[in-house]
Amino acid sequence: MNIISTLIFFSLCWPLAKCQTHCSEWGWFGQGCKYRCHCENNNCNDTSGQCLNNAKCARGWFGLTCQYQDLATILSATVTTNPRQTEDWLTDRNDDNCNRYSKLNSIGVAWNSPQRFSWLKIVFKHATNYASMNDISLTFTTSGGYDIQCQNKQSSFVDTNAMVTRCHQREEVTGLKITGAGVSSMCSLYISGGRNVALRQQTNQTSTYGKATSFKAVDGNTNNDFHGGSCSHTAVNSNIIPRWTLNFDYPVIVNRILIYNRWDSCCRDRLKNFNLKTFDERYQSVDDINNDNSELEV
Ligand SMILES: *[C@@H]1O[C@H](CO)[C@@H](O)[C@H](O)[C@H]1NC(C)=O
Numbered sequence: 001m002n003i004i005s006t007l008i009f010f011s012l013c014w015p016l017a018k019c020q021t022h023c024s025e026w027g028w029f030g031q032g033c034k035y036r037c038h039c040e041n042n043n044c045n046d047t048s049g050q051c052l053n054n055a056k057c058a059r060g061w062f063g064l065t066c067q068y069q070d071l072a073t074i075l076s077a078t079v080t081t082n083p084r085q086t087e088d089w090l091t092d093r094n095d096d097n098c099n100r101y102s103k104l105n106s107i108g109v110a111w112n113s114p115q116r117f118s119w120l121k122i123v124f125k126h127a128t129n130y131a132s133m134n135d136i137s138l139t140f141t142t143s144g145g146y147d148i149q150c151q152n153k154q155s156s157f158v159d160t161n162a163m164v165t166r167c168h169q170r171e172e173v174t175g176l177k178i179t180g181a182g183v184s185s186m187c188s189l190y191i192s193g194g195r196n197v198a199l200r201q202q203t204n205q206t207s208t209y210g211k212a213t214s215f216k217a218v219d220g221n222t223n224n225d226f227h228g229g230s231c232s233h234t235a236v237n238s239n240i241i242p243r244w245t246l247n248f249d250y251p252v253i254v255n256r257i258l259i260y261n262r263w264d265s266c267c268r269d270r271l272k273n274f275n276l277k278t279f280d281e282r283y284q285s286v287d288d289i290n291n292d293n294s295e296l297e298v
């Protein structure tokens with residue numbers, strides 16, 4: 001943004017309580033263009049993020065403006081029904097397309113890599129009674145290979161026919177089985193994989209190697225070939241201990257931190273034996289994690 005457009009931006013926004021910004025950059029929306037569009041065909045209103053022309057969320061995404069990853073429809077997920085029949089009504093992201101088989105008694109989801117579960121949303125047929133919606137059991141298969149029930153289960157109704165259920169699972173899971181009387185009334189299943197709260201937030205680092213600014217780590221591009229130009233890197237011959245920092249626009253609850261190390265032929269061992277700290281609003285330490293000596297693969 002050059003100086004003239006900055007001035008225009010401020011003079012337009014100053015008198016308004018809530019500024020709405022248009023994003024000229026395709027595929028992003030919202031204030032400061034910090035939100036990634038996840039509608040089908042990237043077809044978003046560049047201000048509000050709503051999907052245009054009745055487009056649905058792209059496969060693998062759900063929720064308000066499609067900001068949450070959907071672990072029920074990511075590529076590594078397989079959904080099955082018992083007795084076996086087609087299950088596309090469940091994962092087509094159309095809440096009006098529902099199960100029609102009255103004997104349906106369970107739904108299974110299996111992932112080919114371990115996932116961290118926090119909550120899911122089930123949409124039922126209209127006029128399903130609360131007792132049936134509540135009669136839903138969740139059993140997880142842990143990556144260790146044994147079954148556990150949903151821990152400290154909390155369910156709430158977010159609509160007359162939708163329920164959100166949270167489980168406090170400590171272990172990563174590779175499978176989920178849904179049973180109970182409510183199963184035969186289901187229309188949609190969404191399993192939250194969270195949203196990326198780091199995206200385009202304010203970052204800094206102690207020094208910068210070439211064009212590899214700190215912001216490249218939160219630009220939404222996970223290409224981990226350094227020469228692709230979307231990785232951050234501090235200067236090589238700096239005599240201070242290198243540090244990369246991120247400040248959120250507003251306080252967030254973080255339950256997973258995913259770091260993509262560079263993975264080209266050179267230097268992946270530079271990101272090892274590091275210290276990761278998080279802080280609250282008063283700058284008190286929340287987590288303090290030491291990476292051991294291993295290189296980070298993700
Ligand atoms: C996009 O959203 C804004 C804000 O909600 C609204 O004023 C505008 O009419 C919408 N544009 C389109 C093309 O839907």
Ligand SMILES: *[C@@H]1O[C@H](CO)[C@@H](O)[C@H](O)[C@H]1NC(C)=O
Nearest residue numbers: 202203204205206207243245
């Ligand atoms: C970013 O880091 C550099 C180097 O440590 C520092 O001089 C600068 O003040 C920092 N900028 C902000 C906005 O914190």
